[in-house]
Amino acid sequence: MRYNLDFKNSFDTTMLFWIERFVRNKLTSLSNRQVSDKNKLAFIIQQLVKGTKSIEELEVFVKEARNIGLNGINTYFNPLLKLYNYTSNLGLASMKEIDEELLSDFLASETSSLSDASKKNHRIALLSLFSYIDKQNENEDGSSYLFKIELKNWGGLSGKSGTKLPSFMNQDEVNRFLEAIDKYEFTDNIAYRNRLIIKIILYTGIRVSEMLNLKLKDIFNEKDVYMLQIRGKGNKPRVVMIKKSIIENDLQNWLNIRVCNSDILVCNQKGDRLTQAYVSRIVENILISAGIRKEKNGAHMLRHSFATLLYSKHHDLILVQEALGHADINTSRIYTHFDKDRLRKTTEIF
Known part of the structure; x- marks a missing residue:
């Protein structure tokens, strides 16, 4: 009509x-x-x-x-x-x-x-x-x-705003953040779940929405790692890995008390899907407890930190693209801005 x-x-x-x-x-x-x-x-x-x-x-x-x-x-x-x-x-x-x-x-x-x-x-x-x-x-x-x-x-x-470089944590800040995750006192029985969420995002670089949509059937045990089958933007599939030792304790303890209304891995206390805003608040609180200040303190900053450190260590743009699920490699190029070794060469020109 x-x-x-x-x-x-x-x-x-x-x-x-x-x-x-x-x-x-x-x-x-x-x-x-x-x-x-x-x-x-x-x-x-x-x-x-x-x-x-x-x-x-x-x-x-x-x-x-x-x-x-x-x-x-x-x-x-x-x-x-x-x-x-x-x-x-x-x-x-x-x-x-x-x-x-x-x-x-x-x-x-x-x-x-x-x-x-x-x-x-x-x-x-x-x-x-x-x-x-x-x-x-x-x-x-x-x-x-x-x-x-x-x-x-x-x-x-x-305009003058242009494309902003993303906020991210350097290696030292990541180490402090990881220590703060285990020390942070969560309320009720959500500590295992919250640590699991944050560690998976930080160690794999997946999007917050991808984490919250992760299902039990998407997790595969492969020797010393867990393989996670991710559905990215446009329902494009990819696989990421995380060492079993990083999340094993939190994962098993969460599964023992998990009561969700569907087969999603994590849920709120009513059994429903968590919100991205909630995850970002958790990340911000932990950052504050660790004394880390960033322009943007949300959970998406963890993804930028993962990508920045991944490129800095391996200098492999294709690897960054595949790990983050970018459709276009030009989207991944922003992380080359943080390649200190490459930029240092500009200081030796004379």
């Missing part, structure tokens, strides 16, 4: 309606292979069919969808949440007042401090939303209002 572009009573409610419709479309079109609770996803979609009362309520449903494994939804929704708040302050009367210039102004003001990758995600989210509206709105005569948003001339990607 198609709708008149401005059929709601006010601009804010109309904007909310179109973002809500777009999010609902994405919930049904994004890959649901890693969704841990299909019934929960069906419930969320049904609630969006009924409609939400506010952007905050819609945000709650999006977070719930992400928490059950639909990770890509945030890439689309977060920029649109910013757009909703941005346009709400402009006093617009009609969706037709939105054009390339307004969206370029929005991107310039809202993404100035972000990396190029985040800026691209914002642009993609806007293009996707207005392309969707182009196809779904209908005038009384049966025609459609077309925004035809392209944002080809937006120069934000060449």
Whole structure:
């Protein structure tokens, strides 16, 4: 069913309606292979069919969808949440007042401090939303209002922010961090689980989402190592290894008390999937206890630390690409910036 572009009573409610419709479309079109609770996803979609009362309520449903494994939804929704708040302050009367210039102004003001990758995600989210509206709105005569948003001339990607080098720990900081993991006092019976999560991410470089989606059947005992079968972005499979001695104690103790509602390896105390935000809070708390300060203290920093040390030790970009599951080797090249031996040669030129 198609709708008149401005059929709601006010601009804010109309904007909310179109973002809500777009999010609902994405919930049904994004890959649901890693969704841990299909019934929960069906419930969320049904609630969006009924409609939400506010952007905050819609945000709650999006977070719930992400928490059950639909990770890509945030890439689309977060920029649109910013757009909703941005346009709400402009006093617009009609969706037709939105054009390339307004969206370029929005991107310039809202993404100035972000990396190029985040800026691209914002642009993609806007293009996707207005392309969707182009196809779904209908005038009384049966025609459609077309925004035809392209944002080809937006120069934000060449701004002063540029591509940021990732935060990472050096070898000394990693050693201090590992000591802090074992000393940190966790509450209740979650110590074995939390140490297991952090050690696997740090020693293999897998993404937090990949860790939280890891299933019992994905772990294989191979002599002195565990082989982990990972499903990466785009459901691309790869295998990583970790020495058995590193996680054996935490793994076995966790399995003895583990009570999960599905076959995922780790879960919260209700038996459901853990959130990435929770894992990042754990990492940040341990970093603080170890006296380590980084620009970004989240769990993703562990992946950058693994990749940086891996390249520094072996100088093998293909190995880094395969270990991290990068589709393009150029994504892995950022870790060559931390090759101190190579950079040291520049000091000897004279």
